[in-house]
Amino acid sequence: MKNYSFKYGRGELLCKINEKLILNTLLPRVAAPIIDVKEAVIRAIENPTASASLKNVIKKGETVVIVVSDITRLWIKTDQFLIHLIDYLNAMGVEDSHIDILIALGTHRPSNEGEKQAIVGNEVYNRIKIHDHDCFDSKGLDYVGESSFNTPIFINKRIVKADRVILTGGIAFHLFAGFGGGAKGMVPGVAGLETIQHNHRLTFNEGINTGLNPKAASNKIDGNPMREDITEICRMINPDFLINAVLDADGRFLKFVAGDFQEAWLEGCEIIREVYGIELKEKSDIIIASAGGYPKDINLYQTVKTMDNCLYGGKENSVIILASECSDGLGASEFLNWFQYKTLEEMEKALKKNFTVPGYAAYKAAYTGVYRKLILISTLPRDHVEKLGFLPANSLDEALDLACKLSPLEPKITLMPYGGNTLPIIN
Known part of the structure; x- marks a missing residue:
């Protein structure tokens, strides 16, 4: 038996596991971190991809x-590179x-002042005007047309009226947009609710009880209707201009990509594939995963991304043990309401009639509960967890004892200590 640790909130959880049972341990590939962040940011800005330099x-x-x-994307550590971008603008004569600064909330809850300060850093917080995007405020949106996917396009007025717009963000695998970052800063980031809902509906196949579109999935860009709609809009x-960060699992910067919002982002996606796409030869009976801590x-709502990653590494009807503190609860007030529907088909029908992003996340969680046995370690009320089908x-030890009872004798186990980042790829 050997002790293993998994990040949980701002701490960690420990458990003892028989080493002979471990089939895979999914760790990101080692890459050299950036030493001088300021120098790396300026180098990216002055040597952009498919774009003139910022100046x-x-x-x-x-x-x-x-x-x-x-x-929810504090892991990007915007506060550590945003100041260099702003100072660079100042040196160019932009006061x-x-x-x-516009916080790309999408459909997420508003930021409080402490969160705004944490996102941008103390100096920027005290120097620059900071605004939350509000997808529900029709007065704060401008209609700019319709995409070829018939998505009505409503965008924050500040974006439309500004002389110049710079997107920032971080790149990681994303369960239905292929990858995060890039154009997602625009949609859903600063788009209206109607735009977001219509775009996210593209994750489903057309028709009744047709299920999820397999092309709207992690690591998929070409042919992914949701991502192609986002890019078009x-x-x-x-x-x-765009500047996006790629970070390692310990939160150290590996690369800054800058320039055209699509071409520069694609460069970052390739790095994510290299660092976090982990090839497996065999799926396991049990997956033990951490979302990656706070x-x-x-x-x-955020942990659904980890659930999705776990789906790729386990056999059908296998067990997922997921450590996710959920200090902010479910993440959306309506999340639990979607579990009034007893089957995936009923939930899908309701979603297609009245689509919401939290509803989609609830569907993905329900999907995981149907095709896997999921054991959740969290601070959520026990009755909420059970209503979700989990x-x-x-503790991890308790969870592993239960998982072994639900699995074959001597089950094969995969460890995913960075479950929110690493994507199992079966070769």
């Missing part, structure tokens, strides 16, 4: 809106008073 894009006196990720808005396990546990 040739923005002119003195122009207004600039910088889009940043919200508190602080001409810069606005973003190209219509045509942000002037903020990746801030709520169940089995609650108080």
Whole structure:
């Protein structure tokens, strides 16, 4: 028996596992971290991909809106590189008073002041005007047309009216958009509710009881209708510049990509594939996974991404043990309401009639509960966990004992200590 640790909130959980049972341990590939963040940011800005350098894009006196990720993406560590971007703009002659920061909330809850400060850093917080995007505020949105996927396009007025727009963010595998980052800063980041809902409906096949579109999945870009719609809409808005970060599992910067919002982002996606796409020869009977600690396990809504990654590494009807503190609860007030439907077919029908993003996340959680036995270690109320179709546990040791009872003798186990990042790929 050997002790293993898994991140949980701001701490960790321990358990003892028979080493002979472990089939795979999914760890990101080792890559050299950036030592000088400022130098790396400036180098990326001045040597962009498929774009003129930033100093040739923005002119003195122009207004600039910088889009940043919200508190659920605190792992991006925007506070550590945003200041260098703003100082660079200042040196170009763009004053602080001409810069606005817009937090890309999508459909997430508003940020409090402490969260705003944590996102952008103390100095930026005290220098630059910071605004939350509100997808529900029709007065704060402009209609700019319709995509070829028939998505009505409503975008935050600050984006439409600004002389220049810069997207920031971080890149990781994403369960239905292929990868995070890039154009997702625009949609769903600063888009209206109607735009977000219509775009996310593309994750389903057309028709009744047709299920999820397999092309709207992690690691898929070409042919992914949701991602292609996002890209098309973003190209219509045509942000002037992008800077995205790629980080390792310990939160150290590996690369900054900058320039055209699509071409630079694609470079970052390739790095994610190299670092976090882990090839497996065999699926396992039990997966033990951590969402990766705070903020990746801030709520169940965010933890659905880890559930999705786990689906790729386990046999059908295998067991997933998931450690996710969920200090912020479910993450959306309506999440639990979707579990009034007793089957996936009923939930899908209701979603197609009245689509919401939390509803989709609930569907994905329900899907996991149908095709896997999921044991959840969290701070969620026990009755909530059971209503979701999961089995609650108080510790990893308790969860593993239960998982072994639900599995074949001498089950094969896969460990995913960075479950929110690593994607199992069966070769």
